[in-house]
Amino acid sequence: MNSYEIMRRNIEFDNPDRIGLRFNSLGVSDVYRIYTQIPRHLRQEQHGQIQMNKKPRPFKNFMDEWGCQWDKDANAGSGDMGMVVGHPLSDWSKFDEIVFPDPYAEGRFDGLEEALSQAEDKYIQLNSPQCLFERMHFMRGFENLLMDIYTEPEKVEALADKIIDYQIGIVKEAHRLSKGKINCFDTTDDWGTQSSLLISPALWRQIFKPRYKRLMDVIKSCGMHIRFHTDGKVNDIMEDFIELGFDIVNIHQPQLLGIKEIGEKFAGRICFEAAVDIQATLPTGDKKAIEDEVKNLMKYWATPKGGLIAVEYRYLDAIGATKESLECALENFQKHGRLSIKTS
Numbered sequence: 001m002n003s004y005e006i007m008r009r010n011i012e013f014d015n016p017d018r019i020g021l022r023f024n025s026l027g028v029s030d031v032y033r034i035y036t037q038i039p040r041h042l043r044q045e046q047h048g049q050i051q052m053n054k055k056p057r058p059f060k061n062f063m064d065e066w067g068c069q070w071d072k073d074a075n076a077g078s079g080d081m082g083m084v085v086g087h088p089l090s091d092w093s094k095f096d097e098i099v100f101p102d103p104y105a106e107g108r109f110d111g112l113e114e115a116l117s118q119a120e121d122k123y124i125q126l127n128s129p130q131c132l133f134e135r136m137h138f139m140r141g142f143e144n145l146l147m148d149i150y151t152e153p154e155k156v157e158a159l160a161d162k163i164i165d166y167q168i169g170i171v172k173e174a175h176r177l178s179k180g181k182i183n184c185f186d187t188t189d190d191w192g193t194q195s196s197l198l199i200s201p202a203l204w205r206q207i208f209k210p211r212y213k214r215l216m217d218v219i220k221s222c223g224m225h226i227r228f229h230t231d232g233k234v235n236d237i238m239e240d241f242i243e244l245g246f247d248i249v250n251i252h253q254p255q256l257l258g259i260k261e262i263g264e265k266f267a268g269r270i271c272f273e274a275a276v277d278i279q280a281t282l283p284t285g286d287k288k289a290i291e292d293e294v295k296n297l298m299k300y301w302a303t304p305k306g307g308l309i310a311v312e313y314r315y316l317d318a319i320g321a322t323k324e325s326l327e328c329a330l331e332n333f334q335k336h337g338r339l340s341i342k343t344s
Contacts, residue, residue, distance in 0.1 A: 003030035004183070007123035010306035011225055011247050011271045019302060019337040020123075020309035022273070023330045030309075032122035033186065034115045036170060039065060040107030050107075052115035055127065058082040065101040068138045087141040092148075092155055100162050103169025109177050116181050124183045125227060128170045131187035132211060135163050149199055149207065157207060164211045168218045175222040184225040184248070192232015194256065201236045209240055216245050227273065233257060238266055248273050252313055254297060255280045263300025272301045273309040276329040282313065283321045287328050294332040304339055 001009070001017055007030050009016035022031045034052040042065055043050070058070035059082070069086025088098060116124070130138060136159055137145040148156050167187070174182055191197055197204060219226050228241065229250035235257055241249055250273040251257060262272075274297050276282045281293050294310075302308035310333035312326055313319065 002121035004121055004123045006030050007309070008183070010309055013268065013271075013303065013305040013307055015304075016306045016339060018339055019298075019306075019333065020273075021311075021330070021333060021337070022309060023312040023326070025312055025314055026327060026330055028330060028334075030123055031125055032119040033125045033127055034112070034182075035127045036174075037108055037110055039102075039105035040110070041105075043107070050110050052109070052111040053118065065105075066135065066139055067098065084138045087139055087144075089139045089159070090141055090144065092152070095155070095158070101166055103166050104173055108170075109173065112174075112177055116178060119181075124181060125186040126170075126174050126182045126184070127186040128167060129188050131167060131189045131215075131228075132160060132163055132208065133189045133191065136160060146198065149203055153207060160207065160211045164215050167215050171215070171218050171222055171224070175224070180223060182224060184227050185219045186227040186229075188229040190229075190231040191237065192230065192234040192256075194233065196233055197236055198232075201240075204237055205240065209244065212244050220245060235262065238262065238270075242266065242270050247271055248309065250311065251275070252278045253280070254293070254301075259293075259296045259300050267301050268303045268305070268307055271307050271309065272297075273311050274301060275311050275313045276325075278313045278319050278321070282325050282329065283319050285322060285325050290325065290328050291332045291336075294329065294336055298336050302337075302339065306339065308337075310337065 006016050006018065007020045008014065010020045020030045022029045024031075024033075032053070035055045037050055037052060038056050044062070058064065058072055060070070060072050062070045062072075063086075064070065067088030068084045070082045071085045072082035089095060136156070139159070140148065145156070171185055174185075191204070216226060225247040226245070227248040227250060228246045231252055233256055238249070248271045252275045254262070254274050255277040256279070276290055276293050281289050297308065297310075310329075312330070313321070316323060316326060
């Protein structure tokens, strides 16, 4: 099986030979990722040459197309994501003045044809970050938005609809320009703390779930899978992810969710994309602990029919981990990642 088939079969529980792998920094990956780009009229010299297989990064004092001002530590590595320090909707009265980004803006998919030509036999994911909630708190401010969800739900919903309209446009344009060659829409929203969701599950279902459903319907109509990254303890909405039709959920802290607990409830119903726990395990450098966790992920999250993709965590300095620990994780996923094929 080639890389595309390994991934597809894991995602669709169609009897792959092994789990999927995505350790790009170590030169091992079944996945080829491309990224939406900054429109031509907003590009600056600091962005450098546009390559769709390279993720655009903000720089100090950069104003993005949503009106968010970014800061970035000049001493941080290229992997630093930066942070938003200026929120265009810090005052709701500015809502009607906001010019929301155009998903069809010229240059957003510059380099797409060349990027696709380099994908070879890999599974192609298009990354469009900050799907909904993250972009909302970038615009409004984190604390403001959390309060608004309870006190100004109509305004929150109006903003959410604008952002989902943008993401829907990205999906449609990517599908059109790629002639259906993109296999997966890849996006992010961190929803958990160390102990629970950031808001009540009831409010999440009332405000956010219907907007995700609008986006999901378009993604599925384009024949794409959906990969959704979320950090924190999101156990309370994992069932909702499945109901919405999320194909892959990316988890960096499997021990926080509970490897056995999550596996017993959801294995075989959604494909897990898992790193060795970036808080509890990978930073320790304990090779036995890393191997034991890989074995547990195989035991509880993989199934004989598939359902597991093993991934790296790239920002090792940020979590106090070493390249050696990451190499150990990959070696063990390769060692233990064969799948037993069920036969009738």
